[in-house]
Structure formats: C-alpha cells, structure tokens
Amino acid sequence: MDKPQRICAVFDYTSFLGTSSSKKWTFSEALKSFAPVFGTVWNESVKERMSPEDRLWEIALKRLSSNHSDESNLIELVKLAKREGIEEIKLVMPYALDEQQIESxxxxxxxxxxxxxxDEFIITL
Structure with missing residues (x-):
C-alpha cells in the first residue's frame, strides 16, 4: 500500500526579499478592496486551483516584511506553511542561518x- 505523499514546498527567501520590496497590487487585492464580498469569493476560487507552494508564496508576500528580521519572518513563514497543510519546506537562503537562529x-x-x-535548509513541520 502506498504512503500518502507529503506536501512539500520550496521557498526561496532571496527571491522573496527582492519581490516583496517591489510588490504591486494584484487584481484580486484591488477587487477585494473595492468589492469585498466579490473579492473574497474570487480569491477562494483562485486559491483552490493553486498549489500549496504557490499559496504559501502569495500569503508570504502579504504577511512577511523586509522590515522585519529574517528570523521573525521565517517563524511566520513556518506558521503559515503549517496552516496551509505543508509538511516540509526546502528553504533557500542568501546566507547560512546560525545555530541560535535555527534553535529559535x-x-x-x-x-x-x-x-x-x-545555504539550503529542510524544515519538517
């Protein structure tokens, strides 16, 4: 009998930092601000078709900030991944995390x- 496949995601933190600093509104974000009910329905239908990795990326762009420490962003990222049902993250960093950051x-x-x-880390949730 086959084991159920683990839900895994790759998250490139370097790309995230570059993207988050130049983020622009998406169609669904604009729609949500002008017509909240329709925007919410639209977001839910789009979300259902996205992979867990893509959902994590989208949520991270909204919730993480380049103004926060990398450590606090990564803590939030892991919590978001858990909520999305992701069981493992391959995290690609621009530098190695030190032991204190990993423990925290x-x-x-x-x-x-x-x-x-x-500078890759495997995070098992």
Whole structure:
C-alpha cells in the first residue's frame, strides 16, 4: 500500500526579499478592496486551483516584511506553511542561518530544521 505523499514546498527567501520590496497590487487585492464580498469569493476560487507552494508564496508576500528580521519572518513563514497543510519546506537562503537562529525558529514553531547543501535548509513541520 502506498504512503500518502507529503506536501512539500520550496521557498526561496532571496527571491522573496527582492519581490516583496517591489510588490504591486494584484487584481484580486484591488477587487477585494473595492468589492469585498466579490473579492473574497474570487480569491477562494483562485486559491483552490493553486498549489500549496504557490499559496504559501502569495500569503508570504502579504504577511512577511523586509522590515522585519529574517528570523521573525521565517517563524511566520513556518506558521503559515503549517496552516496551509505543508509538511516540509526546502528553504533557500542568501546566507547560512546560525545555530541560535535555527534553535529559535524550531522552538517557536515546533519544527525541525536540518542544513542541506550550501545555504539550503529542510524544515519538517
């Protein structure tokens, strides 16, 4: 009998930082601000067709901030991933996390982080 497939996502934090600083409104965000009920229905129908990885990216663009520390952003990212049902994140960073950052993220999120190759980390939720 086959095991159910784990829901995994790749999150490139370097790309996120570049994208978040130049973020523009999407059609659904504009729609939601002018016609909240229709915007919510629109968002839900679009969300159903998105992969968990794409949903995580979209939510991260709304909830994380380049004005916050990387550590607090990563804690929030892991919490968002849990809410989306993601069980594992391959996190690509512009630099390596130090041991104190890893321990802090793990304790705040009840997750396990192991270093991958170069500046990649596997976060198991």
């Amino acid at each position: 993220i793990q304790s705040h999120c009840e997750a396990h982080i192991k270093a991958g190759k170069q």
